[in-house]
Amino acid sequence: MELIDTLQDVDARRLTRGTDMVFDGVVKRFPTGTVAVDGVDLAVRQGEFVAVVGPSGCGKSTLLRMAAGLEGPTEGTVTVGAKSVGFIFQEPTLLPWRDVRGNVELSAELGRGVSDDERRARAEESIAAVGLRDFADQLPSALSGGMRMRVSLARALTLSPDLMLLDEPFGALDEMTRLDMQVELQRLYVERGFTAMFITHSVSEAVYLADRVVVMTARPGRIAAVVDIDSPYPRSPELRYEKAFNDHVAEISALLHGGMR
Numbered sequence: 001m002e003l004i005d006t007l008q009d010v011d012a013r014r015l016t017r018g019t020d021m022v023f024d025g026v027v028k029r030f031p032t033g034t035v036a037v038d039g040v041d042l043a044v045r046q047g048e049f050v051a052v053v054g055p056s057g058c059g060k061s062t063l064l065r066m067a068a069g070l071e072g073p074t075e076g077t078v079t080v081g082a083k084s085v086g087f088i089f090q091e092p093t094l095l096p097w098r099d100v101r102g103n104v105e106l107s108a109e110l111g112r113g114v115s116d117d118e119r120r121a122r123a124e125e126s127i128a129a130v131g132l133r134d135f136a137d138q139l140p141s142a143l144s145g146g147m148r149m150r151v152s153l154a155r156a157l158t159l160s161p162d163l164m165l166l167d168e169p170f171g172a173l174d175e176m177t178r179l180d181m182q183v184e185l186q187r188l189y190v191e192r193g194f195t196a197m198f199i200t201h202s203v204s205e206a207v208y209l210a211d212r213v214v215v216m217t218a219r220p221g222r223i224a225a226v227v228d229i230d231s232p233y234p235r236s237p238e239l240r241y242e243k244a245f246n247d248h249v250a251e252i253s254a255l256l257h258g259g260m261r
């Protein structure tokens with residue numbers, strides 16, 4: 001499971017129209033006794049981009065893993081309406097012996113009912129969508145960190161996910177590449193219209209990408225605040241220099257450090 005960043009057919013229960021994912025009174029207590037999250041209520045609308053920020057160990061990954069169905073809540077419910085879910089990890093988790101095309105085709109190979117021709121066509125389309133057409137025959141070892149993350153994105157996109165779950169996907173990249181990847185992800189989000197839940201330690205990354213930023217407390221993770229980011233998409237990279245943007249960054253940083261709203 002850990003090697004695969006795309007999960008299909010998540011146990012989809014009927015949801016209120018327009019809502020893609022609901023966490024209702026979610027508590028997660030591990031057998032070790034650690035309470036990772038405690039009483040999380042959050043509804044994510046279809047097509048919404050939600051970023052989650054919070055101190056290390058506050059249960060962000062646990063929330064995402066529950067959304068993916070990789071963990072179950074101890075109390076409460078997690079309901080996901082999306083039929084097809086893409087999961088992107090911090091590490092691109094590519095198979096080193098497969099070239100870019102082979103890695104991107106992997107998720108469709110594991111999917112049910114996809115013909116060879118369709119699999120290849122979808123892989124080519126996703127490779128082009130992330131700007132890697134000229135590198136389709138290269139092995140991961142010949143790619144930069146940013147390019148490897150693009151492969152990981154392309155692999156998730158081949159199944160046209162309704163929901164993308166992204167766990168700190170750009171955390172291992174250098175600053176310049178990270179900023180480029182934010183622009184790239186936003187472009188794909190605008191083009192494809194998926195719902196996104198995106199975990200990050202970077203407040204400015206959250207503000208640049210998200211409709212709403214969920215700020216969590218230290219463990220056990222609870223929602224301290226949800227901040228709306230009003231700027232329309234597509235957002236230009238220059239937005240990062242504007243006052244409203246930096247006011248949001250300051251507000252969320254203060255919330256993270258226990259300041260009042």
Ligand SMILES: Nc1ncnc2c1ncn2[C@@H]1O[C@H](COP(=O)(O)OP(=O)(O)OP(=O)(O)O)[C@@H](O)[C@H]1O
Nearest residue numbers: 030032034036055056057058059060061062063219
């Ligand atoms: N399988 C597990 N068994 C026991 N404890 C776990 C397990 N998975 C996570 N935890 C604990 O739950 C807490 C939340 O972990 P999680 O990885 O969700 O936090 P996080 O906010 O994503 O952290 P980070 O920002 O450092 O990645 C941590 O204290 C962690 O040690």
